[in-house]
Amino acid sequence: MANQDSFSSRATLKSGSESYEIFRLDALQAGYDVARLPYSLKVLLENMLRNEDGEAVTHEDVENVARWVARDDPSQEIAFTPSRVLMQDFTGVPAVVDLAAMRDAMADMGGDPSRINPLQPAELVIDHSIQVDEFATKLAFRHNVEFDYGRNRERYSFLRWGQSAFDDFSVVPPNTGICHQVNLEYLARVVATRDGQAFPDTLVGTDSHTTMVNGLGVLGWGVGGIEAEAAMLGQPMSMLIPQVLGFELTGELPEGATATDLVLTVTEKLRERGVVGKFVEFYGAGLA
Incomplete structure (x- = not known):
């Protein structure tokens, strides 16, 4: 359905020779003081504004995010639409x-199988099934790749x-890297552009470590395979507007302390x- 834009937040952003449709949060500032919202909720709010259709996302849903109260227990449900899906x-x-089964069914019914496609971009990184058969030799990598392709030729x-x-739908081939490293270094858009729109990059991924990409300011978290497949097929994700905890980091790590020590602490x-x-959300001088 067409965007209702009941808050009149639609605007045009010019970047070089290109122009993009965007949905401005400051259109709500006078009535809701959205500037006070944590960064992650501003991303959710933009998502609500951009996907407001009167059904999955209503005027009231947008207001509920804009009126967020830090100490309230989560009780308001919204429909979040991630801009892409990461899979292993x-x-x-x-x-x-x-x-593929949907395409077969479409063909059996006399329809056009090519119409069956992901409605949200999906990227699959082959990494979880990789095994190490040989190590500590000069040719270990080459031999492991040969073993892997021989073992998984039909699947690949x-x-x-x-x-x-x-x-x-894109596939990152095996022996390229861990999916979250690949997501951080190559797949993350930070600002996504699609169908003439520019908007914050968001995602769900089929792994608990998906949240690593949050370090780039990309909102994402891990979900189950069925949830990811539903998102890939354009189904909004039902969720409660969350509480947001601020974690301040100050000072610097002492000599001998590692990033792992910091994460465990x-x-x-x-x-x-x-x-x-x-x-x-992490903030403070210690992040510098």
């Missing part, structure tokens, strides 16, 4: 099989077919406070 090979292959051929057959402190189902 264990959970991603069944999703591609489902798409199917994924290669899927990449060529489906629109908005942060995790320990979050567990002490029972932080579950919340967004966490």
